[in-house]
Amino acid sequence: MGILSFMADFIDSLAKRHRLLPWLLAYALLLPLPFVLTILFNEYLIDLANRICLFILLAVGLNIVKGFCGQVTVGHIGLYAIGAVTSAVLSLEPGGFGGALGFGWPIWAAIPTAVLVTAFAGLIIGLPSVRLEGAYLALATLGLGESVRIFIAVTPALGSSTGLMMIPAPRIGSFVFDSFTSYYYLVMTAAITGIYFSFSILRSATGRAFQAIREDTIAASVNGINVVKYKLLAFVLSAIYAGLAGALFAHMPPGYLHHNNFTVIEMVTLLLMVVLGGIGNVWGGVIGAIVVAIAYDQTKDLVFYFMDRPIVFQPLVFGLSMVLLVLFMPRGIGGWIEDFQRNRRFVRRSEERLSGTARNP
């Protein structure tokens, strides 16, 4: 706790000088990570770090609509698919090896276009939220998300069952982002920027409007908040995160997409990240993504033998964790962080009062 308090105080003091300083420090600290991982462990962990960065983008994005605005969406994975497939199709060469559609766009044009297309799709997926709430909204978004996957699965131009293959890696001049390390800098930058903007949204008037809607839609409406506008805005912002994550996933070596990457199981895993991390807490989403991705990776080669038969028990472990989390830790890891911050503030205020330095005694 002492170290955590020291770190929190240090970050606070940096933020007082300039709000970007803690972020720049975090970025600087993460820059040498690939080299540290390679020297201490092995290259594979950089690949894992890359996937974690994508999960962070997804989880933080989902948190905007679900955590900040309180809209129960289960269609986020469909938006991820739209971002991935759009960027892949736009950047693939026409008449390429896989036989899918290709436009041969430069990747740096394909990625922002994919994000825009996904944002528009987010608007459409968000439309049911105007009329529906709770389980009904969940069902509607689940249907929309799953229909995206099915559409990809039955459309040969989008890869169908063979998938989209040989999707090019991003490049700047002759430098190609086709290794674990070079790709790390792309996805890590995107993840840090995504977290920063998530905090910015949370602390802005828009973020407060989202939270008001989450707490009570009618009360928010009575207080002059345009509920429809803000609900749709939450879906669009969330979709921008999903679109960017999807596009980066598509171009990540080996550059292959298949509709099986976007099933309900992936959506449930994403929900697990957000629930474990703590709904409504930005750091919770980040921690949830890290914990779930590492736990998944470390348990995937564990095979339990029962009567000489192998049983892959990972799905069981994940299912049980979800149930236990909801039962015993409904606010997730983010809840602990909030408690810690609240206690710290309380202790500091008390100390300031006792020493007579409080600004508002």
Place this chain on the structure above:
Amino acid sequence: MRILNKMFAGVVAAGIGITATAAFADDIRVGITMRMVSENGQAYGQMMMDEIKGINESGGINGNMIKATLMNDECKSDKGVANANKMVFQEKVHLLIGSSCSSVTLPIVDVTAKAGVPQLVPHSTNSKITQKGSEWIFRVPVSGRYYGGVNAKYVGENIGTKIAYICAADAASVGDCANMEKQMKARFGVEPAYRADVQEKEVDFRSHMQKIKSMDVDGILVAALAETMARALVQSYEAGIGEDVRRIGSSSASNAPVPKIAGDAAKGVFFTAAYAAADQRPIAKLFNEMVKTRYGIHAPDHDFSQAYDLVRIMEIALKNTNFTGSLADDRTAIRDAIANVQGYEGLASGPISFCAAATPQCRDGNRTAVLIGYTKGGENFETEVLARVTMEPDFGLE
């Protein structure tokens, strides 16, 4: 001075020799990524591990043990790629085996090609896998391009050319459908009488079957994974399509759930595969008995036989590899040893041969498909061998 030089060279050479031997007093690391989400899927992985255990118990590979790591990719490409990366860069495997699903194998080909790791494919049939031009890939099963040719020839010459197609959305089935369609057009100049693209796990085929019934077709090709195919077969009879309309299965008709779930509807269905449980060779009878005793499977399908053949091919190649202790060199040596496997006669429908060129002609090892028909469905299903056809190496290539 010259004698001294020779002595020095001798000492260095001996040193290198000792180092090489000493450096390879180690395990041979093999990574396996497979679809282990079904009862049979788990049994394929289990059988591979059991066979590797058997090799180790009988002395290993020239005294070295094989250390195998088995991972489940759930037939999902992102998980398969993550498994492959983990095994290549963390476990530092000498050889990678995988995967069961074509959609997983396709991206892994790029991972192994870039990292320089030999890859043996146990089950995937999609013809594009070996067309990517990787010099590290070797396919044990029959490529989809051969299956399509054999099916089309038999159907066109013995059944008729008015065929309805039901194609599920998994990579293997789409490939099987496309290959059959292409070959029917090339050989007989006919298009499908009816074509329905359905979901991978479709449950309701009745509307398609009603349309097919009204079209008076000669046969129905059902290209789908086992459970889906079984449902389609049952519903074709429920729709009132008679026995005179022949049911043609894709290669996954070989999987046991098809006759078990379809029951009587499986009778008369024929398909191409790489192994027939009805094979009368002693090796096949022994294999059937082994699978029945060990895993409780009534009759092994071709995914069992291919997994078994793959382990035997791996054993031959590893025994012919001169390990040096340098991972990169050993991987290259294993690749070259696999490329030298010629005329392996195991359980497969035909001999399996590879060669050095990174072409489909060299890397699609088995060119012989066997045509199999179900003579009885249900738990104790029975099959018969209708024909065995070997194709030319460049058959089905553009």
